Amino acid sequence: MALEQFAPAGVMIIIATILAFIILVISRIFGPHRPTFRKNAPYESGMKPIGPAQRRVPVRFYLVAVLFIIFDVEVIFFLPWAVAMRDLGVYGLIVMGVFTLMLIVGFIYEWKKGALEWE
């Protein structure tokens, strides 16, 4: 593999950069520039912003998100296994059983620790 093969891509990057630059500069020079309050708002034609963007979120949501990921991953693993189950045979069944067992242990733990209680 020689570096020359990438020459078109390199030319493309350079042209794109220059073009973007030229467009911005030309519209800056020749275009009219009359800012108003409404134009500067985050959404020019949308709702009026209420309060700051960084709002306080209950930390519980993070816990929910983490718990969700575990079961999300479980489903992601289950689906291809279910499709290929006949080919994998008993070996696949055992491996999946071990995986599920580990997940169940984790599930019991989070249940007992009260991670599933909202209050």
Place this chain on the structure above:
Amino acid sequence: MGEFNVWTSLPAVAPEIGLTILAAVVLLLDAYLPKEKNRARNIAFVSAVSMAVLALTPFIWAPAPNTSELFWGGMVRHDALGQLFDVMILLAGAITVMIAVDDSGVGRRGEFHLIVIIVTLGGCILSSSADLVMIFVALETVSIPLYVLAAFRREDNKSSESGLKYFLFGSFASAILLYGFSFLYGLTGSTQLTAIAAGLNSEIVSGNLVAVLAALLMVIVGFGFKISAVPFHFWTPDVYEGAPTPVTAFVSVASKAGSFAVFMRFLIEAFGLPAVSADATSTLVVIDGQTIQTFWVNLLTVFSILSMTVGNVLALRQKNFKRLLAYSSIAQAGYTLMGLAALQAQSAIGQDIAMASITFYMFMYTFTNLVIFAGIILFVEATGRENIADFAGLQRRSPWLALAMTIGLLSLAGIPPAAGFFGKLFLFQAAVEANLVGLAMIGVLNAIVALYYYLIIIKIMYVDQGIDEDKPLAMPRSYAWVLGITSVVIIILGVIPTPIFDLAQQGAAAVRLAMGS
């Protein structure tokens, strides 16, 4: 690619299987044990004893140790070197759990012991992985729980800070490492280390020397972070000082030993020892007429010199004991890097000594560091202070504690009869065998510098007058056992190092033969 047979593959990961079951058991114990005073202590005891027992599995249920074979379809390589690293990481986990028991803030929460088990599991896989994917998964299995552990004392700002710093530096290093791996895969079309070595010799790669060297450089940077080699050491002092002391102890031994093991495997298996033929002359892997070996050996030599010098010189001025040990651990990484650089040795025996000396050094370093950290935990728990000057008059307050710490410090300094002497001797010997006499000389000079700050601590403990000298320190029984056993192990390794070293040398020879040289 090794063929995939589950039943023959199972014994190769016996400790890992045991640790997985142990993790599940500890998780359930933590969920179901009734809330009482000795709850966390019981969990800790179960974890520690189980890990110590699992350290025996490599001698009971394992493939033959005098060969180096691939298992799990080429993911895991099993040999005596991997066994030794497994044993030291498992014992490090057991000892960490034991010395954490009375540390307020960490030892009294069941999760702590669970996370230590997970790190141990990762370390065991790490030391025997033979595939880039496996290396990365294992490395993250070690790192991510360690980030959590470093920030384990949520109410302590310093602990949170160290956890965040460790996480930011660590994830950045992992990203660089992974980027290097992706280049290697792109160049050679394989993630298996020995297949990469074969791929590097193919026609496609020749002409792409720069890409190979860039990939190698990125991987070395990633591993350099994990073993805290200069210039990737900036996280070490802050994390060591801020993290709860048992965690510091564990970071300094388990993560380091595992990383050195895999770093060594990576360099040997993918970037090749020079093939050693029967008459001990060698042919080098050649791309573009240059040798890749020269590149990484020179790089590691420079890192080794920098780590030793920077670590030792900065350690001279430290007031905080944990910070001093951080710089000392940077210097120790420098000595061990000498062993990695010595992998370029031309003779078979030289390469074996290089591999075995790294293994032996990490083996003795595990016990040495843990005995000192156990002493610090005991002292800090009783007095709440961790400056070196506060250890004044320790000998009058607790003679046994002072003795155990003295043994540990002598071992770090490399003075017989402690194990550190032979650790350094083997490394210097490996460097000389590999014609790196200059590097060995710098190592010796650095050892002399290091002697100063280790001996100063011993002097403070035995000679200086302390303010609280009339208050004796109580020694809980669990700590007495840990300190006693580790001290005795250090002395035994220092008096008869040959069994471990010979075993490591056998493993090294097996690895060398498996590489087809």
